[in-house]
């Protein structure tokens with residue numbers, strides 16, 4: 001018999017799995033044999049990622065002749081990280097489906113741009129903090145009850161940003177929320193020790209494959225940086241230009257992809273970094289302004 005895959009028998013909840021970095025992380029972890037609970041505010045998107053995994057692995061519910069019991073290699077669930085009862089209901093579903101869970105990655109996040117004068121309305125400030133900070137806290141606070149009841153070692157990975165360390169014009173709410181998320185990682189690492197390790201991934205400028213960079217935002221950024229483009233240019237071409245512009249500002253000079261990010265979640269969720277907790281791993285191509293001090 002071949003050796004078990006590294007994450008065989010593990011149940012990993014990926015919140016934000018409907019798009020971008022979360023989707024890629026779900027696909028990465030399943031390659032290592034994990035069972036993935038794909039969770040998103042957008043139910044259809046969560047289910048689409050789960051379906052993609054089931055199509056790849058062929059390990060779905062009721063697949064005759066596979067000998068697979070339970071729920072197979074993936075399920076898709078809806079949850080809103082800003083609502084404690086929604087998180088609780090989701091975790092209860094996971095427990096019904098798989099009997100428990102081992103790890104949670106939270107990639108759900110939002111970037112609400114300031115208006116053209118650089119001002120952000122109060123409700124947008126609140127929404128940014130609700131999702132980017134309170135959301136991760138609520139997930140950890142609810143999951144802590146289950147981690148404790150299970151008595152098993154686990155891992156949580158939150159998502160912050162290079163912007164947590166670099167102050168910028170026009171993104172005051174987002175940047176401040178991500179700085180808070182960095183410290184939330186450290187606080188939770190202490191709260192959830194010794195059973196659960198809590199770390200963060202700090203991505204930067206994943207333009208391709210992310211819903212955070214819709215065409216309008218890409219065009220706005222190209223205009224801001226004086227990069228030539230035409231209004232009828234294909235979105236792919238526009239995002240490639242912006243991704244390369246961002247890449248040229250980094251030490252490693254290559255566009256950063258969701259797959260680059262997924263690798264960091266894998267390392268932190270697997271046992272490879274089993275003595276690391278309370279830390280932020282940056283996947284930003286090398287941005288010296290964002291070096292943590």
Ligand SMILES: NC(=O)c1ccc[n+]([C@@H]2O[C@H](COP(=O)([O-])OP(=O)(O)OC[C@H]3O[C@@H](n4cnc5c(N)ncnc54)[C@H](O)[C@@H]3O)[C@@H](O)[C@H]2O)c1
Pocket residue numbers: 015016017018019020021022039040041042045079080081082107108109110111131135159160161162202203204205206207209210211212
């Ligand atoms: N893309 C980048 O360049 C970049 C840079 C730095 C940090 N990040 C962070 O990485 C994370 C993922 O970014 P992405 O590029 O994959 O974005 P994305 O917009 O493609 O995906 C985010 C997902 O989170 C989900 N979500 C939003 N609000 C939610 C809620 N209340 N409850 C549950 N799910 C919710 C969305 O439906 C979406 O599917 C975010 O936290 C983001 O701040 C991204």
